[in-house]
Amino acid sequence: MATTETGQTTTETRHTTTETGQATTETGPTTAAAHGGWPSPVDAALAAAHDGRPEYVGTVGDELWWTAPRPAEGGRRALVRRRADGTEEGVLPAPWNVRSRVVEYGGQPWAATARPTGGPLVVFSHFPDQRLYVHEPEAGADSAPRPLTPVSGFGGGARWVDPVIHEDRGEVWAVLEEFTGPAPTDVRRVLAAVPLDGSAAEDRGAVRELSDGRHRFVTGPRLSPDGRRAAWIAWDHPRMPWDGTEVQLAEVTSDGTFRGARTVAGGPAESIPQVTWDPAGRLLFASDRTGWWNLYRAEPTADGGLGEPVPLHPRDEEFAGPLWKIGLTWFTPLENGLIAVVHGKGTTALGILDPDSGTLVDVAGPWTEWAATLAAHGTRVVGVAAGPRSAYELVELDTRTGRTRIVGAAHRDAVDPAYYPEPQVRTFTGPGGREIHAQVYPPHHPRFTGPADELPPYVIWAHGGPTGHAPLVLDLEIAYFTSRGIGVAEVNYGGSTGYGREYRDRLREQWGVVDVEDCAAVAAALAAEGTADPARLAVRGGSAGGWTAAASLVGTDVYACGTIIYPILDLRGWAKDETHDFESQYLEGLVGPLDGVPDRYVERSPIEHVDRITAPFLLLQGLDDVICPPVQAERFVARMAGRGVPHAYLAFEGEGHGFRRADTMTRALEAELALYTRTFGVTRTDVPDLDLRS
Incomplete structure (x- = not known):
């Protein structure tokens, strides 16, 4: 039951099926309680256990293969196969970790081929040493992956990505990223052919280079x-x-x-x-x-x-x-001449394009985001999709009938969906009248509501990239806050993808300006319309979003606090030698040439203006991060010491750029909630204490 503003009683009943298969019902009176203090079954451990998504889907004969997250297993990526009878099983046991580090963000880490006898043959990149390995899963219990490529002693070693098996040639073709010295920019990338017989495992000379190395970056042939x-x-x-x-x-x-x-x-x-x-x-x-x-x-x-x-x-x-x-992979051709393609503006859909007639027909269903991975087998297409009420799962489309079905990593409700947030797709107006796209997630609970005289706190989320996009999908980290009475607004600020080149070019030489302004404009609009409490706004982001969060605390007075996650904080350091090769000159476009506009690098760097920060903050950092290294976070915290601003710094061993371990994600999420409850004046007894120092 719910109590309306007039005091009348209404009944609200919800039915769902949880992961255990039990049907549950949420019914009863709605209780008014302070925002941020509501009880919720969506705890931090639950959100961490469901973090990550299936990636790199492919077909191997009649089977479907993909990589899957394993937060409880140290954050490794498992290679999973779905047999023709529908059963799912791992291809490789722990600790095998199918993930590439090429350009640090990686890419397609495996390839496999079906064989008439002996079962499939798979080649993959193993994360700890980045060597390519070959494996025959059905060769027997004693069969283990065998290395195909050598270990390199230079810098970051030799890494491989985007492999394609050419069994008729006895080779696998892939992108080789090879370090030539100790610096992160001492690197070359070429297309290369690796013998499948293992002769290159100890002999770099047996690797056959296919391209001449004249380009800094290449994709697989x-x-x-x-x-x-x-x-x-x-x-x-x-x-x-x-x-x-x-x-x-x-x-x-x-x-x-x-x-x-x-x-x-x-x-x-x-x-x-x-x-x-x-x-x-x-x-x-x-x-x-x-x-x-x-x-x-x-x-x-x-x-x-x-x-x-x-x-x-x-x-x-x-x-x-x-x-x-x-x-x-955003598109893939079918054998009948049609093309399966992921497309859209903001949200995305899977469509089937007839290239001769120009006809495009979209798949019906609840999915609002299709990942950039597609595989085709005959007239069937498989992709990875999610929606506001479901996490990413593998969806198969039969193009002959137009029917879809879930064929892998099927979504199961971890809790009653009554606790899921209910997003609103919004367009706000920013400086100069420019459009700002966002998803707003108001506080939501089946049995609690806020007091009539209290506006809820809101956290503004800035995505990473910054050439990225916040998808409209179910995220239990968002539910962790909204089910407790704290609203979330994900801002696809200028520079985001999904809205054309003009929209993403807004950030050219304006990083730390447009992104900060757009997030602040959304926060101010939510406050002005009576959606959010203007005194209880926070900003939060990771990577480039961590930069935006830190820059927002320096450059605006909008936020009561902020959460800064594995951020960029010092532009000059990042532009010189404090990041990896792929993004080492990214700031040329985002800020401008360092030699040409050196003052701009000082003016916009949060580390140069810690004296302007007055709001409490939480800084979270992985100690193995080579993209946004911990040295920047450590310098930032050192400069904040003794300034009287409450803050906490949590650094995590074994974590890189993007947290993957369940225990790390749990601790980080609980610490973030602890910051908000303390700053927003919320009383909770189930939040671990956060040591805020000044």
Whole structure:
């Protein structure tokens, strides 16, 4: 039952099925209680246990394979297979960890092929040593993965990503990232062929390089159906792949070498994040030449070039996204000539495109976000999708019937869905009248509501990237707060993807300005309309979002407190030698050239202006983070000492950029809640104490 403002009683009943299979019902009177103090079954351990999502889906014969998170197993990524009879099982036991570190964010870490006898053959990158291994899962209990590549003693070693098995050639082709010295920028990347017989495991000379190394970054080669051409994507500093990339096309000779590689599409101001071939041997790629990532098709020419690209479905929507990881897949051709594609503006859908007629038909269902991973098998397509009421799961579409079904990692409600947040997709107005996209999650509980005379506190979430996007999906970390009476607003600030190139280019040379302004504008709007308590607003973010959170505490007086997670805090340090190679020149576009605008680097760095911080904050950091290293967090905390501002610094052994271990995520989430309850004046007895020092 619920009590209305007039004092009348209404009845609210909800039914659900939990992970245990038990049906539950939430019914009873709604009690008014202080926001932030509501009891909730969504605890931090539960949120941590359900963190992460399936990735890198692929078909192996009639089976479906993917990688899956294992927070309770030290955060490793498991390789999982779904057999034809529907049973799921791990391909590799712990501690095997199927994850690449190429460009630190990794990418496609495995490849497998079905064989007539002996079962499948799989090649994968093992996270601890980054070597490629080959494994035959059905070779017997004593069979173990065998290394294919050597260990390198230089810097970060030799790493591999985006493998493709060419069993007829006795090789696996992949991207090799090889360090040549101790600095994070002492690195080269080439396409390389590794013998499947293991002869390169102790002999670097047995690795056959396919490309000439003239480009700083490359994606894995895609072989044409006739085996005569290979295509891949390349780019160079200071560009990021969403700024400009080039499609490389080379002839593949009879002995497997690449000849005559040349640029056939793209350029410094055109981003092409994926390229592949259709069954007829035509090149398919996504390009943002119109301001939106749309699909194109082109015929290779006899002279090794490419004919005029033809747009397949021009529309002011995104048919691809930012290439943060090597080997992401937003579209895949089917054997019947159709193309499965993830597309949308803000939210995304899975559509089936007829490239000849231009017809695009979307899949029906509750999913609002499709990840950049697709696999096709005959007329069936499998992707990874989620929605506001479900976490990421594997969804199969039968293109003959239009029917969908869940085929892996099926969502199971960890708690009664009555505790899930109910999002509102909003567009706010920022400085200069610009649009700001956001998802707002008001406090929500089946049996509690806030007092009539009290507005709820809100936390403004700034996503990472900053060339990223906050998806509209179920997130138990958000539910952790909303079910306790604390609202959350995820802001897709200027610079975010999903809204065209003009929207993401708003952040060019404006990092620390536009992102901060947009988050503050959303917070102020929520307060002005009576949705949020203006005295109890917080800001929170990780990585680039951690930067925005810290910059917001320095540059605005909007927030009562903030949570800063593995952040960038010192632009000059990050621009020189305090990050990895992939993003080492990212600030050229986000801030400007260091030599040209050195004062801007000082002006915007939170570490240079700790005297402006007056709000309490929590700083969370992984000690193995090479992207946003702990040295910046440690310098920041040292400068805050003795300034009279309450703050806490929690550093976690064994964690890198993005927390993966269940115990870390649990501790971090509880500490964040402890900051808010103390700052917002909320009384709770179930929150571990947070030692705030001044």
